[in-house]
Amino acid sequence: MSSHRIALCTWSDPAYVDPEPPLVAERLVARGYRADVVVWHEDVDWSAYDLVVIRSTWDYFERLEEFLAWVDRVDVESRIVNPPAVVRWNVHKGYLAELGAAGVAVLPMxxxxxxxxxxxxxxxxxxxxxxxxxxxxxxxxxxxxxxxxxxxxxxxxxxxxxxxxxxxxxxxAPGIEDGEVSLFVFDGEVSHAVRKVPAQGDYRVQAHHGGAEHPHTASEAELATGRAALALAPAGVVYARVDLVEHEGVPTVMELELVEPDLFLRMDPDALDRYVDLVEAQLRPA
Structure with missing residues (x-):
């Protein structure tokens, strides 16, 4: 077994336990690594890990300063992805104005x-x-x-x-009623894509609001918008979800999810292995 240890960080809410981190950990263990699913705000010796991966820390916005301090601390004691500069840039939706000023299609704000x-x-x-x-x-x-x-x-x-x-x-943006497209980008390459469609009469695409999920084949225009948006991040983005909506005939960025996105690994039979490949690659020297 490899001496490398990997932490996959989640939250502590028992109302919804994210099923993805345990699946990733299981695959990593099968490849010979030591992988743990860890609640981000628990008392943990982060220096014991070679890599700390932010996954479903879905309460971070309720304790933002604590979370950002944790990201910085962990990156000193270990290595965290996505890197702190990306996390800090992405937690406040003001980054969308920066994308728009650079010519990326975003909704006015x-x-x-x-x-x-x-x-x-x-x-x-x-x-x-x-x-x-x-x-x-x-x-x-x-x-x-x-x-x-x-x-x-x-x-x-x-x-x-x-x-x-x-x-x-x-x-x-009325286009949301036809669905929001999510591109899942691992180390600069699109792994898979999903179209999330709101319930009839709603505009919120999340499953807990009644939204439905469908596999999607990304268009060249969607890929181009996604690449242009991610190119403006302040540091290297390891994993990303780019949420797009059709607006005035153009794929338009709704959000860049670079902190703790649901990666919809369930929607593509090879996505889990591609993500595990990505995590494994972060252990290798650049």
Missing amino acids: LVVPRGAVDVAERIAATGWEEVVVKPAVDGGARKTARGAATSPALVDHARQVVEHGDVVVQPY
């Missing part, structure tokens, strides 16, 4: 800073009729709301969210 008192005026000034409001640091569409820009309920929701952090406002 307004960032309302935490504590702003003129939320209604800022949203109205965009001129967008229907908008989506979400925290700038969040996951799983937990506090996302959609409605008319002048809707009292939507503005009230934005006011509540902005008390706790920055808020992102974007025009509603």
Whole structure:
């Protein structure tokens, strides 16, 4: 057995135990490595690991400063992927404005800073009729709301969210009703792709909101957008999920998921082995 030890980091919520890290660990053990599934915020000697892989740390946005400090600490004691510079860049949705400024197709966006008192005026000034409001640091569409820009309920929701952090406002993209495409990129190569379709009458594509998942063959335009977006990351991206929606005839970035994306390994028969190959490759000298 190899002396290399690998930690695959998850969260501690018993309501949903991510099935992917144990499967990855099992394959790594079969290849002769020592692999553990570890809760990221537990008392762990991270220096005992040669590689620490962020997987389903799906509570990080509720304890962001603790999480970022943990990422930095682990990268000193071991090696963490994705690297800290990528994680810090990706946790706040403001990176989307950077992509747009560089010419990548993204939805227009307004960032309302935490504590702003003129939320209604800022949203109205965009001129967008229907908008989506979400925290700038969040996951799983937990506090996302959609409605008319002048809707009292939507503005009230934005006011509540902005008390706790920055808020992102974007025009509603009707293309989401046909599905959101996710490209899964391992070390610069697309491993597989999925189309996530919301339930009838909804716009949220996540399974816990009733969304359905279908295998997808990425178009050249989708691949080009994904590559252009990832090229702007501040450091080397080991794994990525690029979420795209068709908007005004163009594949448009909704999110880059570079911290703890669900990788949908279940949707492609070879994806698990490709991901294990990726993890194994991180143990080799560059």
